[in-house]
Amino acid sequence: MDMSPPSYIIVGAGVFGTSTALHLKSRYPDADVTLIDRHDPDAPTRPAASWDWNKVVRADYCDITYCRIALEAQDEWRTDSLWNQFYHETGIYWISRTGFAQKVIDNFKTLGRDAELYALPVQEARKLYGSIFDSADYEGVDKVLINKTSGWAAAKDALQAGIEKAINIGVKYITAEVDLLEFDDEDRCIGVRTGDGSTITANRTVLCTGAFTPALLEKAANSSSRDTLRSQGRMIAAGVTTGLVTLDEETASSFKGMPVCIQENPTHRGPSNGTLPPNSENQIKFWGQSIFHFSQGSSSPSQPPTGADYNQWEVPEVLKVDVAVSNEATFGKRGINWKIHTHRICW
Numbered sequence: 001m002d003m004s005p006p007s008y009i010i011v012g013a014g015v016f017g018t019s020t021a022l023h024l025k026s027r028y029p030d031a032d033v034t035l036i037d038r039h040d041p042d043a044p045t046r047p048a049a050s051w052d053w054n055k056v057v058r059a060d061y062c063d064i065t066y067c068r069i070a071l072e073a074q075d076e077w078r079t080d081s082l083w084n085q086f087y088h089e090t091g092i093y094w095i096s097r098t099g100f101a102q103k104v105i106d107n108f109k110t111l112g113r114d115a116e117l118y119a120l121p122v123q124e125a126r127k128l129y130g131s132i133f134d135s136a137d138y139e140g141v142d143k144v145l146i147n148k149t150s151g152w153a154a155a156k157d158a159l160q161a162g163i164e165k166a167i168n169i170g171v172k173y174i175t176a177e178v179d180l181l182e183f184d185d186e187d188r189c190i191g192v193r194t195g196d197g198s199t200i201t202a203n204r205t206v207l208c209t210g211a212f213t214p215a216l217l218e219k220a221a222n223s224s225s226r227d228t229l230r231s232q233g234r235m236i237a238a239g240v241t242t243g244l245v246t247l248d249e250e251t252a253s254s255f256k257g258m259p260v261c262i263q264e265n266p267t268h269r270g271p272s273n274g275t276l277p278p279n280s281e282n283q284i285k286f287w288g289q290s291i292f293h294f295s296q297g298s299s300s301p302s303q304p305p306t307g308a309d310y311n312q313w314e315v316p317e318v319l320k321v322d323v324a325v326s327n328e329a330t331f332g333k334r335g336i337n338w339k340i341h342t343h344r345i346c347w
């Protein structure tokens with residue numbers, strides 16, 4: 001009987017991979033946990049959805065299961081000293097067109113969560129926060145959801161801290177491109193093959209490869225003749241464009257108490273867009289409403305471009321316009337002269 005401690009390979013050091021490695025090693029200190037990513041642990045940027053200046057932290061979901069899980073995660077953001085240094089509970093201002101506000105309020109109530117959240121008519125809502133959202137697009141809007149218990153996190157800094165903590169408690173970090181999956185004669189996945197041809201084995205292999213997952217599964221299916229590995233539409237890689245605006249000192253100071261703002265779009269425009277409060281460099285981030293796919297050949301699944309860094313900084317004009325629409329929908333004439341820079345496609 002094999003008495004050696006269990007071993008795990010986690011591929012991908014985004015938030016899911018890092019968190020999985022961290023929790024496995026914390027709970028099972030004897031386990032052999034290896035985290036593999038194509039970028040070094042201290043890489044200044046990553047082609048990862050988790051690498052970002054900031055991300056919204058919220059439990060404002062129509063789906064009650066999402067809402068419950070997000071509330072649990074938010075409690076961790078508030079209380080765990082590893083994460084709470086990166087967390088900012090600025091509140092959220094959610095321009096709702098489909099009864100979203102009431103559904104979220106109902107979910108919090110059903111889950112017994114006592115939080116400061118309410119739905120306001122547009123005329124009342126636009127006076128809040130120094131009226132910075134007074135010229136947003138409110139056409140067809142029923143209510144604005146205000147949830148004082150939502151906010152945002154400094155995503156890339158939190159991710160970096162998570163990776164460092166994982167390494168400090170004994171997770172082995174390997175910088176490598178995972179090319180293929182390895183199988184034994186009984187069809188069990190026994191590890192991975194990396195770009196330089198090395199094989200790394202473990203009892204369990206967990207793919208946390210984000211938007212690259214369908215492409216990696218496709219390669220694994222082709223090389224091992226295992227058709228069932230193909231994602232077959234079960235997951236679809238998608239990109240969204242972001243951009244930054246650097247506010248002048250005066251505007252930045254009037255935006256200090258700004259909440260996250262999400263604009264639930266009219267259907268012809270797309271699902272949602274929005275903006276986050278200024279960071280320490282007075283920059284606010286917008287994301288556009290288009291969620292797009294990229295298929296490289298008719299039979300291949302959507303996947304990020306094959307260039308280094310997924311060509312994430314090479315943003316076509318049409319997607320820059322997408323981000324500008326987000327500014328216009330959120331700030332109207334207030335943001336008309338703002339210059340949006342540092343566009344990025346986030347996969």
Ligand SMILES: Cc1cc2nc3c(=O)[nH]c(=O)nc-3n(C[C@H](O)[C@H](O)[C@H](O)COP(=O)(O)OP(=O)(O)OC[C@H]3O[C@@H](n4cnc5c(N)ncnc54)[C@H](O)[C@@H]3O)c2cc1C
Pocket residue numbers: 011012013014015016017036037038039046047048049050051054055056057176177178179208209210211212213216238239240241242287346347
């Ligand atoms: C524009 C945008 C905005 C979002 N905003 C929010 C938000 O505000 N709040 C929120 O909660 N969520 C948000 N999300 C969702 C959230 O960011 C993602 O769900 C989450 O970051 C995904 O993490 P992940 O670890 O699965 O993947 P990723 O963060 O993409 O990490 C995958 C990692 O795997 C590595 N990798 C991939 N393939 C290989 C390989 N073959 N070999 C080695 N390494 C590999 C990559 O380099 C990367 O480091 C947003 C997503 C997008 C795209």
